[in-house]
Amino acid sequence: MSAEQQGNYALLMPPVNDSYDLYWNGVLVGHQGNGPPNPHWFYNPLPQSFTVPSSREDTIAIRVWKSPPLFVDSGTLGGLHGAPLLGDPDTISAQEAEQNSESIHQVLYEYTLLILYGMVSIFSLLLWGREHKIRVFLWLALFTATTVALAVLQGLFSLPISYGLGRGLNQPIYALNHVSLWLLLLWLLRLNGKRRLVRCTRILAICTLSVALLDGFLAPFWGTAGDWMQTIDAILTSLMLAVQVYPILIILMGIRQRLDSAHWAVAISAFISQIINIIADMSAAGQRFTHWTLFERIINTPLFVIHGIAFWASNVIEIVLFVSILYAVYRFDTERQTRQSLLEREMQSAREIQGLLIPEAMPSLEGYAVTSAYRPALEVGGDFFQIMRRKNGSTIVALGDVSGKGLRAAMTVSLIVGILRSLSDASYSPAQILQVLNRCLYGRLQNGFVTAVILQLHHNGTVTIANAGHLPPFLNEKELATEGSLPLGLSPALTYEESSVHLQQRDQLSIYTDGLLEARNTTRELYGFDRLHTLFATQPTAQQVTEAAIAFGQNDDITVLTFTRLAQGEEATTSVTASFAESSVESLIELP
Template sequence: MRYRVAISALFVLIATSLAGQQPAEKPAAKTVPTLVVRGVGRGVVPLDGSWQFHLGDNSRWATASFDDSNWEQIEVDAPWGAQNHPSYAGFAWYRRHLEVQPTSGATQDYRLLISHAEDAYEVYWNGVLIGSYGKLPPHPSWYYAEFPRSFPLTGSAYGVLAIRVWKAPLESFSSEYSGGLYAAPLVGDPDTITLKEKATYWSYVREDLFDYSLILLRCFVALLCVMLWTRNRREHLFIWVAVLTATPVALEMLQRLFLIPFSYGVARFLNQPLYAVYHISLWFLLVWLLRLNDNRTLVRWTRILAGCMLIAGFLDGALAYFWGSAGLWMQLADGFLTTFLMLVEIFPFVLIGAGFRRRLDASRWVVAISATLLRTIDTVADASALGQRFTHWSLFSDIIDTPLFVIQGVAFRAEKVASIALFLSILFAVYRYALERQVRQNALEQEMQSAREIQQVLIPETLPSLVGYAVTSAYQPAQEVGGDFFQILSNPDGSTLIALGDVSGKGLKAAMNVSMIVGVLRALSDVSSSPKEILGGLNRCLCGRMQGGFTTALILRLGADCDPAGSVTIANAGHLPPFLNYKELMLEGSLPLGLAAFASYDEITLRLHPGDYLSLYTDGLLEARSANGELYGFERMHRLLAAHPTAQQATEAAVAFGQEDDITVLTLTRLAAGEESSTSLVAPFLTPQAVTR
């Protein structure tokens, strides 16, 4: 019995051992399904569903014979970043086994349409390259905006479609959910694919129809503002409005607005500085509209930050030319520059806060409020999008980038609505500003007209004839009204007073001071004929009445008509000395009028002989300046006066050289006995020809 049990156990053991030595059954090999594309010829067919997908790069992956059964599968209606490969940049391959079954009687030519893929790619059909979009490394080139592209699918109706995709290094604002195909490729006959491609382009245009109309308005406003600025270069408001309205047009052109395929390097290089200029123009526009240009500290910081932002924009744009091979240091540089630009963008809040402290009209309040709203949206959007692949904030995509409403297929997002509101409010504020300027200009022109009328009275249209002298005079103000003056006054005793002077400053203020001086001068001449006493009286009247200004003056007293000796008495108050024949007269130095109430003045007496030439002039003749900045100077003036020119000739020489200040010249030539005296006066508000007697 024991032997039977032992033998049975031995047989069982041997059977078990033999069974363990038999080869195990192999698992069935994986098979990659083939997508049968039916109905080609009646329309387009999407190549949707699961594709074979693999990260990395290998030229063998383009061939039809390559076994991709162990690759992962991925959908093509979403980027690979949203399908288990977040923040991946570099090469990846898509493969799909296809069998195209056209409809009866349809053409055997097919085309493939890829609507959106990041960033550059190549398309292979059965191992043969049939087209590409952009250029892949080692010398990559890709586009700033994505456009559809179609490729011929010729040869066999059965095979493997392989797409080699390259995603550029990620930027600071790049989403982790990016890279690769965004929509399923389409297959169809050439005509239908062409129609589909055009329909895709039309959908882009339709989405931007509102932007096209807004661009026309922006261009019109920019051109109008440039024209207004060229009329008055001091009106900086208009040039900043022109820049603010023109830069968005340039920025949108770099995007997809006009369907121009700008390369990434060129577009990014232009985009970043333009983006900086757009914000800078808004800053300076706020400074002018919110009446902050009198705050020197704020204006200085605006200029400093504008320069820094412009430099940062150029540097950030320059990185784009090398972004195809961007490493860690370039991405860090991009992150630093982008963060700086975003921080500086907060500066408008400082300007708006300062503007709220001012007493502004309704139009400027609307600008401040709309600018605050836009900057808040942009700041929140930039903060949520910056480094979003690390923070995983979805505020930008969930709220900021979500349309508020859609009209006829045009999506209106919060940023677009706020920018339109700011643009319209700026137009309204500029319109109000232009009206205010026009009112002020009309008032100023009325004041200038009054000043011109006064000055026409003060500069006599005719001069009295001086027996024994030939007199010429010329007056040329630098502006519509000037600060030079001269008078020739006859005294009851037969003597004649000649006064010539120059009030500090130009324009309306100087002209008003001239009117006061001439009035006092005429009153004093009735009391005294002494040049030094008249200067003393003028000085006492002017002290404390010229708002910190002063006046230089010369007064000459010519002897009575019956004085055959030609005596001339001269007193000087800080004015340039007269020129007698070939040299300057030596006069005692003295203070100008209006500086010290008790200043005293000396006088000298000389005799003019027949043929003697005496010229009086203001510093506008001496200080004429050429286009290259060279002064007319004493040497040229001495050579000019030594030639004994008329007052008009001397004035014309200085104006031709380059007038900067009011110019007045008066010449006296002593005549011989029996010669007929004459006078000549040239002034801009008189007749074009010299007035001569």
């Protein structure tokens, strides 16, 4: 082929670190990036073809600019990755297509793996969105998503990403990838319950991400980097390399646990993967000074080749780690769902028990209008109350609050109600009832406690009160001063004092649990005593009180009882409202 016949040549330039200007017979015909004084180059250099005019004698000149070396640069970077190819446009176009085809073939399995990573990331994020408390899904989503992001940034799809953007994003994403793996290992190796280890991991994660962000911040200015910026890069890179040892410590602590085969697979594959990462990063760091060849001989040498696709040690162990993590997460979620199903059955049983313990109907009290309302914040709450008539005509009223929520609180409530009912026909005073309860509960609450108030109502309006660390009753809009004492279950030798009050006609005595006082609105403001005084001044029913608290923002179980002294001859009434979460057992019963 003669130049005269062809008219123009095509020149295929290989990837070049970092930017270049291409001259043909002394004339600038193309470039990739820019050199100083305003340097601009790609994070991953790309091949590029140019059309050049033909003549009898042609001279090619290439001016290459290399950015200041990073701490992890080998010292051999810079310049052309191969020889330029010159020929007719059709031949060069075919050669370029063949190179692209070979590149795609070599990374085909990586494309497939990244698609799987992306699907797992999306699915894990959806699972975490449904159940925020199960953070293993969040860490898995971050680990897989950052793996995909790093592959994209580091040239898998040959995107023309500028160095400032690519390096600036790569560093924090690289750190986030490692941090998410640490947190994932904590969950999968059953170490998430070790508070000190979790706290140390969080602190180290914050420090690592901060260092990575600072290192990435240098990237847009790296084209003009001097000695001081290179020194900072060396320090920041060294810090990021040092934390590579931390997951090894997590794994060593994890293997001390009783692990099954799935978790052993995670521990072993993560350990090998981390060792490879440490060797790769440590041998790459400063190798232009040390001239270590460990990276090239071990890490950057394929283990084997199948149909032209090379498999490196890091690729193989990455696949093994990914599969073992997926299997361990699957086992974790399966076991969690099994435990949750068992817990739901237990909670249903506890809810049914508590439904029997909270009165749905009460005896009428001569001379009084009684209203009650019970609204648990969870499926099974820790509030309780009982109203028991005695043979002498008086009535014992007990109201209290068990610390904690859920099944344990419900079991404690059932114990308390059983004790109260066993004492209903005895001649115990309110203070003596509290003493019996305290002795029975001591040592059974697992560092918990119970607050309670006991009333004894008489036909003539006299009310005897004993209080065990509970909120004082309200008489109309004023709090009653009662003899205070410690809650139940803290000490076996506690004694309780009594006080008395006489209710006049239309006086209302109200007792309640702290869920009423501690209701919070959307701005986290407490309902508080001021609103409580205003509310009770209107002599509301128990239902009206609970509705006001719920409208404000319920945050805890709410139980309210009101006793209004009636005029002589006026008919006694009793109103009960009880709600049991999902079953929503609500009843309003009027008894003569």
